[in-house]
């Protein structure tokens with residue numbers, strides 16, 4: 001087993017927690033640093049809402065095991081944890097508000113890291129960032145606060161996190177890892193730490209900004225790909241075809257990887273990527289019209305779904321103030337407990353603001369919402385419209401609940417889960 005001394009993982013969210021536990025499972029002494037006392041308290045008692053598994057164990061089981069082993073412990077004190085650790089992994093994110101990256105938490109975490117650094121410290125920046133952040137912002141700040149010298153007594157690399165929520169433990173092992181730093185020693189030291197968890201390829205980038213930009217580009221590729229699928233879905237609808245069936249046909253070509261349309265694009269990663277690149281692009285005087293159009297289109301999808309619901313209910317002779325709507329799925333994507341920037345949540349809120357009584361069901365999402373109910377039956381019973389926004393479990397078959405809907409039922413299927421032969425006789429049906 002490789003011995004790297006103590007590893008401090010700053011931020012114990014969707015990335016930081018499974019990352020810290022992976023290091024601990026691989027024999028390392030890990031401090032999970034989390035600024036939110038509520039999250040810390042829950043983690044310290046073995047509780048998390050995350051939905052990850054490894055080797056047949058849930059993340060909660062792994063968390064309890066690693067707490068008991070003493071290899072994983074929690075702290076709210078970043079400076080002290082950084083002082084104690086040889087390696088620091090930064091996983092605090094950069095949210096976006098009104099199209100602008102909000103840097104307060106990320107900058108706050110960097111300042112605390114800078115104050116705790118010791119000669120020989122290695123910092124791996126794993127958050128998704130505005131291109132240029134690691135070596136134009138973090139390194140000078142770390143040098144100033146610690147008095148250390150990058151490449152001599154301080155080592156810093158940008159190592160983008162590429163996992164998908166729900167597959168974190170598996171993907172820490174199998175996902176090829178980019179390691180970006182202009183300092184060769186930093187790249188080598190980073191690789192030694194990464195190979196504790198990873199059995200996959202490591203790709204060295206001779207600057208942090210290349211790795212930072214490639215991470216943003218990966219997310220933007222998915223954003224634009226989904227936007228094309230959304231636009232194509234409108235064409236397929238007008239032409240009387242099932243868009244998802246046609247996309248699957250196109251994907252039988254080995255060089256075509258079209259994604260599927262849906263109710264919008266949520267989560268922390270894909271929607272924010274454009275704004276990170278746009279921030280750098282405006283500094284450089286470059287415009288990004290295609291990526292912007294894609295972002296805007298995906299951003300508009302919840303409005304499209306709400307307008308379609310109102311249109312179909314009107315077709316069925318129903319008014320918003322008299323109608324109840326059931327929404328299946330609140331997570332940012334199928335099966336997800338993560339409801340950050342979730343299109344489903346936007347749709348529920350817009351429907352409620354338009355006068356509908358909304359009842360939403362998603363067993364994966366723990367957060368309480370005024371319109372959330374605890375069973376699918378409670379959600380669908382006697383409603384005028386059913387909106388299928390996410391796959392919520394492998395077993396979920398919407399048609400099993402059609403008889404509970406008020407007839408004539410309005411049914412909107414954004415996940416291609418409904419077969420027309422199963423529809424109630426007089427249903428008003430729309431598929432994305």
Ligand SMILES: NC(=O)c1ccc[n+]([C@@H]2O[C@H](COP(=O)([O-])OP(=O)(O)OC[C@H]3O[C@@H](n4cnc5c(N)ncnc54)[C@H](O)[C@@H]3O)[C@@H](O)[C@H]2O)c1
Nearest residue numbers: 011012013014015034035036091093105109127128161165
């Ligand atoms: N979620 C994913 O699947 C995923 C995948 C790849 C990359 N990323 C990127 O990884 C980063 C983290 O994403 P996430 O989903 O884990 O975010 P998250 O919000 O779940 O986790 C961040 C955690 O950091 C904590 N925090 C904030 N400031 C802190 C500080 N100063 N000290 C200690 N803790 C602090 C927050 O309370 C939060 O718990 C983001 O940049 C994101 O874009 C996420």
